[in-house]
Amino acid sequence: MHEHIFIQSIIKEIPNKENVLGIDIELGELVGIESNHLREYLVKETSWEVRIDDVSSRIKCSSCGYGGQARIKERLHDLVIFCCPKCEDFNVEVLGGQDIKIKNVVYK
Numbered sequence: 734m735h736e737h738i739f740i741q742s743i744i745k746e747i748p749n750k751e752n753v754l755g756i757d758i759e760l761g762e763l764v765g766i767e768s769n770h771l772r773e774y775l776v777k778e779t780s781w782e783v784r785i786d787d788v789s790s791r792i793k794c795s796s797c798g799y800g801g802q803a804r805i806k807e808r809l810h811d812l813v814i815f816c817c818p819k820c821e822d823f824n825v826e827v828l829g830g831q832d833i834k835i836k837n838v839v840y841k
Contacts (some may be wrong), residue, residue, distance in 0.1 A: 736774045739766050739833065743775065747838055755782030757837040761830035762790040763803065765811040771833075782839070790815065790830030796822040803830070 747753060756775075760768050768785040775783050790803040794817035803825065804818035816823045 736766060736770060739764075739771060740774050740778050743833065743835065744779065746835055749840065750779075752840045753779070753781050753838055754841055755784065755839040756835060757784045757786070757839075759786050759788050759832070759834040759836055761788045761832045762805070763813050763815060763827065763831040764833055765809075765813055767808070786836070788830050788832075791828040792817065792825040793828055794820060794822055795824040795826065796820050800828075803827075 743756075743758070744750060747756070758771070760766075760771060768787050772783045772785055775781065791801065792803045792815075793800050797817060797820040799817050799819040802818070803815040804821075805813060805815050807814040815825075817825050
């Protein structure tokens with residue numbers, strides 16, 4: 734059901750929805766939906782051509798100072814649990830990879 738929230742949020746941002754042929758999206762690694770599921774549900778809902786670029790996470794660890802990609806510990810239904818890959822601490826600042834961004838919309 735959480736997929737519906739992601740899909741509706743994306744569709745809501747698109748002007749002239751009836752004239753859309755396709756959409757390009759950036760999907761952050763820390764967002765609570767995987768790209769294959771996002772594409773599947775968005776195509777079902779709209780019949781648009783959907784292209785998704787996956788974006789790696791970027792974190793800064795408050796404990797050890799590590800900067801780089803997070804370690805994904807677990808993906809739950811709508812939640813991504815992640816930590817510092819160096820010290821395994823969860824006290825990290827997220828610098829990137831937590832968003833869904835609409836990069837381009839192709840119209841008829």
